[in-house]
Amino acid sequence: MNNHEWAARGNAVFIGTYNRFPAAMVRGSGCRLWDADGREYLDFLAGIAVCSLGHCHPAVTEAIRRQAGALVHVSNLFHTQPQIELAELLVKNSFADRVFMGNSGAEANEAAIKLARIHSGPGKFEIISLSGSFHGRTLATVAATGQPKFHQGFEPLPQGFIHAEFGDPASIEALITPQTCAILCEPLQGESGVRPLEAEYLRAIRSLCDHHGLLLIFDEVQTGLGRTGTLFAHEQLGVTPDIMTLAKALGNGLPIGAMLTTEKIAASLVVGTHASTFGGNPVAAAAAVEVLKIMLADGFLASVQKKSRYFIGRLQEVAARYPQWATGVRGRGLLLGLLLTEKGVAQGMEIVEQMFAQGALINFAGNRVLRFVPPLIVSEAEIDALVAKLCQVFDQLA
Incomplete structure (x- = not known):
């Protein structure tokens, strides 16, 4: 045909x-x-x-074939070798101590949003993101996205998402209230026209989070995994987040996403608070392990x-x-x-x-x-x- x-x-x-x-x-x-x-x-x-x-890629293809011939799915009621190896690699090569796996960038960002809210406690639910941002297509991540064209037709959107002016730390600070729990941003905005956030700007955002007791979430769905020349984009900018999301390149074509954070923050998600049926699927995780090994090679x-x-x-x-x-x-x-x-x-x-x-x-x-x-x-x-x-x-x- x-x-x-x-x-x-x-x-x-x-x-x-x-x-x-x-x-x-x-x-x-x-x-x-x-x-x-x-x-x-x-x-x-x-x-x-x-x-x-x-x-x-031959090595990734072989990893997929090998895992598909051994085990495709058992659910997260059980441990699987590829998922554990992937989480170990992510933790070893990042700021994070703990990992949650889903199937996409939107799911990773949903997990980050839920974690920010539950960790921050009752009454603190607002998340500030930036104009021009893009965080996914689910209702919550659409609401977090700072582009009105993605909102049209889906109102009323979930509450608690506020958009600050791009490039202006004062615009962010003016929006912080007692209900604010986190600031969410991409180190480089891809969908709105390849707009880098400069190191000074990100340092100012980090300072605002530290001063007001907020979590800093970096959406590295597009910028992560070597895309900007370091494994994660924030590494070259000298600013470390509290939570980071990954997807896209992680499986080199297979659907997989990850949300990474510290031990202290991760402790707020306990059994039953969040889950993903296919998250960290053995075949996708096996592909991602090979991807990371290749990217981390000298x-x-x-x-x-x-x-x-x-x-x-x-x-x-x-x-x-x-x-x-x-x-x-x-x-x-x-x-x-x-x-x-x-x-x-x-x-x-x-x-x-x-x-x-x-x-x-x-x-x-x-x-x-x-x-x-x-x-x-x-x-x-x-x-x-x-x-x-x-x-x-x-x-x-x-």
């Missing part, structure tokens, strides 16, 4: 929540995808920052930093060559955005569609930037190929 036939079948049965490209992807390897028509694509989306080791994160510098340089060349389209680059590691001019913004989706026609996958984020989140194994040659396609599109649209 070809792309058109698969799309027709899908459109006949799915609820229309996605605006899909006219391609049915059937195979992947490294930074490449192939559709049902046999067309090849250079993937600089990585499943939206998920397949950070590329598609069908030289891996240094290679991400090196490729980041190279990619930033190439994108800066594009901005200099096409000032009518782009003004600069922002982001960290291999979570980068090419800032567009007004002309570029007006044709942002057209640029993405033309890149798709050229066989390259990117997206338009925050109505402001072209976002690039390639697999962390991307080569300089593949970066050059992506840049060449982007230049070709700009030349065509000129």
Whole structure:
């Protein structure tokens, strides 16, 4: 069957929540995808920052096969080896002492929200997040998300979520009340246009939490697991949270999420207060163990930093060559955005569609930037190929 036939079948049965490209992807390897028509694509989306080791990484694939042949599921009424090994790796390589596992970033953030409320005690339930933030699609995480477009049609939203102005610590402090229990933020906002939170700003947020007795929650669902050049983005910013959430890259394509915290805070969740039927599923956990082992190997994160510098340089060349389209680059590691001019913004989706026609996958984020989140194994040659396609599109649209 070809792309058109698969799309027709899908459109006949799915609820229309996605605006899909006219391609049915059937195979992947490294930074490449192939559709049902046999067309090849250079993937600089990585499943939206998920397949950070590329598609069908041999070691991850083997770990999945091996575990699927031994044990797929038994529920969290029992211990399983992959889940324990994964939790040990996360604790050993982070600030945290304890881990809760779910299936997605939204679930990890839900767990963090519940933990912040129960730990803070009666009457303290408000959580402050930032304008432009994105924390998930469940009702609570939608309410925490600081983008009104995601709220529309779902009101009334759960109470207790307040949004402060991005980049302004005074805006946060003005919103703190006796009911406030936590501040929730991403070290770098991906969905609203690749907006980094500077170290000074995060230090100010940490200080506010310490002064007012609040918990600091870092949503590292998109920035975590090597994406910004360190295992976790906050490591390079000198600010440590009380709670951290992970997902996306953790399973390199299999659904898994995690919420990490300290021993003292974790003690507030006792038997019966929270659960997840599939959380830490043995197959997903086995994949995640392999992912972490690869990322923690000598030289891996240094290679991400090196490729980041190279990619930033190439994108800066594009901005200099096409000032009518782009003004600069922002982001960290291999979570980068090419800032567009007004002309570029007006044709942002057209640029993405033309890149798709050229066989390259990117997206338009925050109505402001072209976002690039390639697999962390991307080569300089593949970066050059992506840049060449982007230049070709700009030349065509000129």
